[in-house]
């Protein structure tokens with residue numbers, strides 16, 4: 001019976017070096033293989049051309065490289081690309097390339113499905129099947145970087161963890177992936193170009209603050225009134241706004257990085273003056289800015305984008321109170337690649 005081979009990318013560089021020493025080879029060989037696995041993103045041992053044939057065979061006998069495969073790539077009329085990404089166990093997640101005039105942003109997934117149950121989100125309908133491994137997150141970024149070079153003639157410039165899943169419910173793997181993305185031994189990207197977007201898990205926000213991470217933080221807020229937020233994001237009953245607010249104040253005190261609040265205005269839910277006043281108050285606890293995001297209705301139409309008048313009310317009130325606000329039009333709507341629409345539909 002064949003024993004299950006280990007995913008070689010689950011090993012640290014040190015462990016790889018030790019493996020080669022245990023094989024009677026030089027520790028340095030571990031560095032070479034590590035470079036192939038991460039910096040050069042090799043999909044197979046055969047690709048490692050500066051490693052001898054015998055060593056490549058030995059690696060093949062002992063390990064696998066569980067590389068992702070882009071099964072389907074859809075292109076939107078606005079240039080957005082959505083990848084259906086097949087994982088080694090057959091499960092599928094989605095990631096999105098969002099181009100602007102000057103930048104390419106990758107929106108990546110952190111879980112298959114999601115641990116949380118936001119009522120307006122298509123991914124929530126899938127439930128969480130499993131967390132993604134660090135290499136599976138890393139591979140999504142590499143795939144989009146390659147697409148950006150191929151179709152837009154420039155490298156990837158930004159990454160947002162805003163695809164499928166709640167990144168803070170897969171904390172260790174997401175942080176390991178970010179380590180690899182920012183390391184000179186990986187993609188060497190600046191952490192300032194990475195934004196982790198969370199629905200707000202206070203304990204984990206504190207943990208990130210304690211670890212003095214260098215990437216940016218965005219919180220999907222959608223309401224600064226507990227009752228309303230709980231009705232659309234049921235986990236808010238467990239992590240109420242007071243806990244979230246305190247965790248964010250702590251984040252700012254430690255990192256001095258301002259927070260972005262992602263906010264959708266829905267008809268009949270949070271399109272009132274009371275709602276915007278509560279948001280203004282919430283924004284004053286720590287330096288922050290607000291992204292008002294256009295909503296893309298999912299199947300049942302329960303949630304509908306608020307009127308332009310309501311959006312303008314938000315914009316004006318926030319600006320009057322000295323809070324930076326941006327209105328974000330959605331991209332990739334025609335291929336179900338827009339915010340909250342990722343649900344493996346194809």
Ligand code: SF4
Pocket residue numbers: 114115116117118121122123124163164165166199220340
């Ligand atoms: S909005 Fe984000 S956290 Fe909420 S269910 Fe969807 S993927 Fe999960």
